[in-house]
Amino acid sequence: MEFKTIIEPFRIHSVAPIQMTTEADRKRYIEAVGYNLFSLQSDNVLIDLLTDSGTGAMSRNQWAAIQHGDESYAGSPSWELFRNAVQNLFPFKHVIPTHQGRAAEKILFTAVGGKGKFIPNNTHFDTTRANVEYSGAEAFDLVIAEGRDAANLHPFKGNMDVVALEKFILEKGVENIPVVMMTITNNSGGGQPVSLENLRAVSAICKKYQLPLFLDACRFAENAWFIREREPGQQDRDVADIVREIASLADGMTMSAKKDPLGNIGGWLALNDDDLASVCRNLLILTEGFPTYGGLAGRDLEALAVGLTEIVSHDYLKYRIQSTAYLGNALLAGGIPVVQPIGGHAVYIDAKALLPHIPALEYPGQALAIELYKVGGIRGCEIGTVMFGRKPDGSEVPSAMELVRLAIPRRTYTQSHIDYVIEVCLAVKEKASKLRGYRIVQEPAALRHFTATFEPI
Numbered sequence: 450m451e452f453k454t455i456i457e458p459f460r461i462h463s464v465a466p467i468q469m470t471t472e473a474d475r476k477r478y479i480e481a482v483g484y485n486l487f488s489l490q491s492d493n494v495l496i497d498l499l500t501d502s503g504t505g506a507m508s509r510n511q512w513a514a515i516q517h518g519d520e521s522y523a524g525s526p527s528w529e530l531f532r533n534a535v536q537n538l539f540p541f542k543h544v545i546p547t548h549q550g551r552a553a554e555k556i557l558f559t560a561v562g563g564k565g566k567f568i569p570n571n572t573h574f575d576t577t578r579a580n581v582e583y584s585g586a587e588a589f590d591l592v593i594a595e596g597r598d599a600a601n602l603h604p605f606k607g608n609m610d611v612v613a614l615e616k617f618i619l620e621k622g623v624e625n626i627p628v629v630m631m632t633i634t635n636n637s638g639g640g641q642p643v644s645l646e647n648l649r650a651v652s653a654i655c656k657k658y659q660l661p662l663f664l665d666a667c668r669f670a671e672n673a674w675f676i677r678e679r680e681p682g683q684q685d686r687d688v689a690d691i692v693r694e695i696a697s698l699a700d701g702m703t704m705s706a707k708k709d710p711l712g713n714i715g716g717w718l719a720l721n722d723d724d725l726a727s728v729c730r731n732l733l734i735l736t737e738g739f740p741t742y743g744g745l746a747g748r749d750l751e752a753l754a755v756g757l758t759e760i761v762s763h764d765y766l767k768y769r770i771q772s773t774a775y776l777g778n779a780l781l782a783g784g785i786p787v788v789q790p791i792g793g794h795a796v797y798i799d800a801k802a803l804l805p806h807i808p809a810l811e812y813p814g815q816a817l818a819i820e821l822y823k824v825g826g827i828r829g830c831e832i833g834t835v836m837f838g839r840k841p842d843g844s845e846v847p848s849a850m851e852l853v854r855l856a857i858p859r860r861t862y863t864q865s866h867i868d869y870v871i872e873v874c875l876a877v878k879e880k881a882s883k884l885r886g887y888r889i890v891q892e893p894a895a896l897r898h899f900t901a902t903f904e905p906i
């Protein structure tokens with residue numbers, strides 16, 4: 450028999466306490482930090498859905514592997530285990546370990562970016578865009594039109610618009626495009642997957658113009674699971690096999706091991722090109738470390754090697770994708786607009802639709818995220834005009850979508866935690882028309898969402 454309750458495919462082995470707070474406490478805490486959820490002490494958060502990055506629970510085998518870590522400066526066996534685990538799924542010739550994903554981005558775009566260069570992606574993640582722009586290059590998002598429409602039910606809303614990509618290449622000139630990126634799953638676009646068919650088409654265009662294709666592969670396993678579930682002809686494949694096919698279509702990747710590799714820290718850059726790899730390794734030595742450990746300890750490399758075997762488990766992925774959908778579908782059923790279909794690692798509430806009375810430049814996503822914290826101690830993350838609205842020329846432009854992301858840490862919260870989140874969201878929905886916008890009191894030059902301070906209007 451099939452039962453409707455999704456059980457977590459693990460038992461709890463070690464616990465971390467949650468410190469209880471009241472609504473009155475939380476109003477004080479959030480005001481004291483200038484209404485920036487990133488500035489809260491995490492002890493003052495009940496359910497922390499700020500990010501799924503590095504916040505997951507490691508397995509007992511990963512903790513055991515930590516004890517096995519070899520901290521030799523060069524040529525550690527922990528490095529070999531890590532490299533083999535990466536190449537088992539992504540058989541790129543060179544693997545360059547970094548302390549997290551953005552370090553891999555910084556190295557790649559320092560090597561290939563710069564003024565006069567243009568870098569297309571389905572949707573650049575915020576650190577990716579910031580690293581492209583910091584190098585002097587320009588970042589462009591070419592996701593399909595369905596991917597910008599929160600209510601559209603397209604099964605692969607992360608797909609690249611291949612017609613737009615080819616036009617972009619011809620307009621900007623092949624010589625000015627050092628790399629084409631594909632983010633799987635498309636985090637900023639709602640955690641939406643990319644189809645194999647689309648990856649094959651993008652790969653073919655890249656080959657036609659001899660452009661390297663790089664994956665921003667943070668959630669490769671979730672993406673591969675969606676391919677297995679949704680793409681015709683893929684239903685009987687092993688997820689690891691789908692991942693290897695995805696890798697075969699690309700020339701390299703940047704990676705945050707804080708996502709699907711089930712690590713609390715880590716990342717890598719991998720690629721086939723020998724010359725570019727040598728430039729990147731030299732940059733790695735400048736800022737991260739020797740090429741056999743990068744920014745990581747031997748014990749981290751060991752934990753990631755184990756995580757990479759656990760993440761492609763079908764039992765895990767089935768639970769992961771279904772449990773995220775459980776939250777999203779419950780919000781939908783309660784009349785809260787969310788990005789559909791429900792993505793892999795997060796549920797994205799459409800704050801523009803829920804708070805139509807708050808203009809974009811008064812940050813409806815921020816207003817909603819603050820209210821979820823005050824009412825229920827839930828910490829989500831605005832993905833909208835606060836995150837993307839400030840342009841490199843200093844102007845402020847409303848983002849295409851105003852979302853609040855509730856990201857689900859891997860193997861961390863139980864169904865009763867999620868049932869509580871659902872109740873809190875429904876309570877906030879009831880008072881939606883009374884919520885007001887915010888103005889920014891001060892902000893830094895780049896990536897303002899991390900440190901800006903706000904006040905209610």
Ligand SMILES: *Cc1c(COP(=O)(O)O)cnc(C)c1O
Nearest residue numbers: 549550551574576636667705707
């Ligand atoms: C998290 C993430 C990154 C950056 O990785 P960090 O480990 O946070 O530096 C890049 N791209 C995507 C799609 C991500 O989700």
